[in-house]
Amino acid sequence: MPSDLIVRLTAPNGRQYDQPTGLFINNEWVASSDGGKITSINPSNEQDIIAVHAATTQDVDLAVRAAHQALRHPSWASLAASDRGKLLYRLAQLVDDHRETLATIETWDNGKPYSASLGEDMVEVSETLRYYAGFADKNFGQVIETTADKFAYTVREPVGVCGQIIPWNYPLAMAAWKLGPALACGNTVVLKPAEQTPLSILFFANLVAEAGFPAGVVNIVNGLGSVAGAALAEHPLVAKIAFTGSTATARAIMRSASGTLKNMTLETGGKSPLVVFDDADVELAAEWAHAGIMSNQGQICTATSRVLVQRGVYDAFLEAFKARVRDISRVGDPFDEATFQGPQVTRAQMERVLAYVDVGVKEGATLEMGGRERLVVGGQQKGFYVQPAVFTNVTPQMRVFQEEVFGPFVVLAAFESEDEVVALANDSQYGLGSAVFTRDLTRAHRVARRIEAGMVWINSSNDSDWRVPFGGVKQSGIGRELGEAGLAAYSTIKAIHVNMRSKL
């Protein structure tokens, strides 16, 4: 193997490890066919971490063919379902064994606080794999009553080669959400990490081989969206695309995939409302509202970025919320234990947040907290840091009420009645998450039913769980991930009719 395909690195926290930099095809590391690379950058100081190989269209074709062969190879196709589950359990254990290295890489490449990488993301990765491991031998068909002359039943079969396109906000967790159900159902995979954050997924690839998955079952090709992602979405041997990312990119992927009518799950953008009624526990609402938009640098598709507060508690809520931002949202080095908010993932994202602060100010909203300039951390003029931004006096006509910012950026508006807030909450092209704070049981459930969203949190926000379905309506996506519902996207139903008569 060429020596530059695995490189020994020392992370900012002193941890040393071997970083793969190639394309993972057939359980082996290979260079890209044109030698092209993309450099991963540390968002907290803008220094290069390492250059990793970027797949060409030809490389993606190689990976898809490997996955297509593996789909039919007896080592995978004839493996007992329970044994598929055991491979996933083993992979989950390997993630746990290497969680400190994986969390280090995630923080270095993405900028999220190490405490969150280790205590949240890596837990989600191994637990999601474990959850789906248990389903591997529980994908049941049905026996269907028809007539005495017919015995009819269904079996669940894998969809085929699955192309999985991963975002940069939760790199390894989003990979686990997609790999778990795909592998439990017996599919094979070509996974493309986001080109901004491929490093943790490349390290994880070695664990896939170590767990014992046959060659070609999981292939990982880093590369540009417009090249490697598009090649995957267009490839005739890819049966399904699972995508998490922006709504605009999802549209492009649907177009590319239309040529061969691919099966598809899309998890896209959001502008999720969080509603606080007069009878709510205001402190509790402020705590969750803060976590719901400021966690992960605000880079969460389900972030509750529109906070709608009933007039009677508006002032009290605003004070409690601003106090949370002041006291909790400490911006700084992601390897510092005291840090709540690290840098945005890239310069483009930092500039996007700052541009939206300008938009809000120009539209006449009130900037209660936050700044129009990047934030200087530790005296260095480097790093993609911004202050958390809080806007009030926001109206539904404003772009900052309607458009997804994808940063630590929240807008607040007041309302009078339940009907008014339901209309405000639903005044969006998106329908991903939503939250309702009230102590009135019947109102909680009534409003939950009236909100147009894939998920409603009552008296919390963004406490998603791998055992519960996740996904959106409207422009927020198609299909569901996680929970038992997440399996539906990864198997097809075959109906088998048995004639029981001896004469026609």
Ligand code: ADP
């Ligand atoms: P962002 O705009 O913040 O980078 P995207 O939604 O474009 O977010 O990216 C999510 C994932 O989609 C990444 O892995 C990216 O490489 C990939 N991607 C981007 N453009 C395309 C495309 N045209 N076809 C397929 N995948 C794409």
